Amino acid sequence: MSSHLVLCLSSYLLLTQVAVGSIDPILKDFDCVDIYKQPAFQHPLLKHHKIQKKFNSKERLRRKDEYHQTNDKSCPKGTVPILRQRNGIESVHLDTLEYPGQHFAVIENVLDGSIYRGAGAKISIHNLTLQNNQYSNNQIWLENGPRDQLNSIQFGLAVHPRLYGDTFTRFTIYWTADGYKRTGCYNTKCPGFITVSRVPLIGTTFNDSSVYGGKETVFTKPQVFQDGFSGNWVLKLYDEVIGYWPKELFTHLNKGVSLVRFGGNTFPSPEGISPPMGNGHFPVIDYHKSAHFSFVKVKNSNYQSIDIEDKKTRLYADSYQCYRLTYWGYSKSNGVSFSFGGPGGNCGT
Numbered sequence: 001m002s003s004h005l006v007l008c009l010s011s012y013l014l015l016t017q018v019a020v021g022s023i024d025p026i027l028k029d030f031d032c033v034d035i036y037k038q039p040a041f042q043h044p045l046l047k048h049h050k051i052q053k054k055f056n057s058k059e060r061l062r063r064k065d066e067y068h069q070t071n072d073k074s075c076p077k078g079t080v081p082i083l084r085q086r087n088g089i090e091s092v093h094l095d096t097l098e099y100p101g102q103h104f105a106v107i108e109n110v111l112d113g114s115i116y117r118g119a120g121a122k123i124s125i126h127n128l129t130l131q132n133n134q135y136s137n138n139q140i141w142l143e144n145g146p147r148d149q150l151n152s153i154q155f156g157l158a159v160h161p162r163l164y165g166d167t168f169t170r171f172t173i174y175w176t177a178d179g180y181k182r183t184g185c186y187n188t189k190c191p192g193f194i195t196v197s198r199v200p201l202i203g204t205t206f207n208d209s210s211v212y213g214g215k216e217t218v219f220t221k222p223q224v225f226q227d228g229f230s231g232n233w234v235l236k237l238y239d240e241v242i243g244y245w246p247k248e249l250f251t252h253l254n255k256g257v258s259l260v261r262f263g264g265n266t267f268p269s270p271e272g273i274s275p276p277m278g279n280g281h282f283p284v285i286d287y288h289k290s291a292h293f294s295f296v297k298v299k300n301s302n303y304q305s306i307d308i309e310d311k312k313t314r315l316y317a318d319s320y321q322c323y324r325l326t327y328w329g330y331s332k333s334n335g336v337s338f339s340f341g342g343p344g345g346n347c348g349t
Contacts, residue, residue: 030200032075033082043191045248051194055241056228056303073199080195080243082188083203086165100349103274105317105325105340106263108141109298112312115256118142118299120223120236124292125209126279128159130167134267134275135160136344137172138291141261142224142233145252150179153233153245153253155222159275160186168205171220171237177250193235195243202242212279213289221295226256228303256301260308262293263325264340268347274322278341283326287339295335307336322347 040046075081109116119140128136139156158172163186175192176184187202188195195202208218223236231247231254247254264277278291297305310329317325323342330336 027073027075027081027200029203030075030081030083032079035078035080035196038080038082038195039188039191040194040246041191043249046191046194046246049194049246049248051196052227052230052232052244053196055234055244056230075198075200077198080198081200082195083200085189086163101268101272101274102265103277103319103323103347104263104265105277105323105342106261106265107296107308107313107315107325107327107338108259108261109308110312110314111258113258114312115258115301116142116260116298117228117256117301117303118223118225118233118305119257119260119262119297120221120225120305121262121293121296122219122221123156124279124287124290125157125169125206125218125220126291127169127209128167128276128280130159130161130275131269131273132161134269134273135162136264136266136275136277138264138278138293139172140222140224141259142253142257143259143261144255144257145179148179148181149252150176151250151253152176152180152184153224155224155235157220164203169209170203170205171201171222173202173235175245175249177253183249192249193243193245197240197242199240201237201240210279210288210291212281213286215288217287217292219294225299225303226253260298262296263338264291264323266323266344272346272349274319274344274347276342276344277323278339280341280343282324282342283339290339291341292337292339294337296337297335310336319347321345 123138137158139154142153145151154174157169159167159169161167164170174186210218225234227234233245235242266274266277268274283290296308298308299305315325315327317323322344325340327338
């Protein structure tokens with residue numbers, strides 16, 4: 001752990017105004033596909049999979065009339081939205097030894113044998129400017145297994161020009177079942193993730209974002225949990241079930257999560273210049289000037305949603321000159337929270 005990381009369990013400046021980041025569901029970027037003909041069912045392990053319709057969540061699911069959707073921005077009944085893929089985009093994930101230069105500013109649980117069944121948080125939304133081969137993610141990782149067999153589910157916000165062809169902040173997911181070797185991909189580019197929502201959410205942009213020093217923080221609230229009955233890994237956004245990763249895709253994750261990670265990571269340009277992370281500024285006590293996660297929660301082995309524990313939390317930031325992280329601990333108004341980010345630059349490998 002970097003000696004510069006600050007552990008602060010005392011009270012701090014409270015977040016007084018927040019706003020939910022509404023999605024921008026534009027169907028022109030999506031194809032409405034028969035729900036049983038979506039890419040997931042091309043996976044050999046899912047040929048006979050029956051779509052799950054009920055989920056064993058102890059948390060409230062938002063009613064359809066409360067959700068941010070209108071008839072002209074959702075697919076017809078019996079179909080689901082699939083983001084059109086750009087030509088020439090590889091499925092490879094750059095979080096591998098073959099692609100050095102990544103940097104992280106994250107909190108994660110101490111590996112003490114504990115098993116988790118999911119995680120979620122409120123994540124502030126920010127706009128960033130990146131070069132074509134860079135990316136900058138603010139996300140949550142759920143992982144289990146040795147490195148060469150790693151099962152990993154990742155979800156959150158990404159600015160990824162190589163993937164999307166622009167520098168908009170988009171809701172993005174990723175998975176692998178073998179340490180990034182042959183399985184897994186972003187979003188629904190490869191067979192695996194099953195979409196059940198008719199609203200275009202995966203790969204979509206947000207209508208609003210937080211303004212540095214502004215009066216309002218705009219956030220989104222993603223969560224993934226393992227369903228207690230089916231064993232599938234369910235993705236929620238704004239309390240709406242988007243879809244799930246079937247348990248058949250995984251080996252080690254079927255036993256639960258051994259490592260939960262929250263925070264940011266970046267990938268540099270070919271010249272070795274790392275992009276900004278978070279909101280592009282180092283974290284400060286004022287949440288209106290910092291990218292942050294709040295209400296950081298995990299699901300324990302009994303499928304109960306709890307605050308992540310300080311004594312089981314490890315802080316990690318690997319390039320102090322470029323990115324930093326400040327852990328605030330628990331407060332009644334923000335739950336467990338932390339601030340993170342930085343301008344990037346020549347951060348080393």
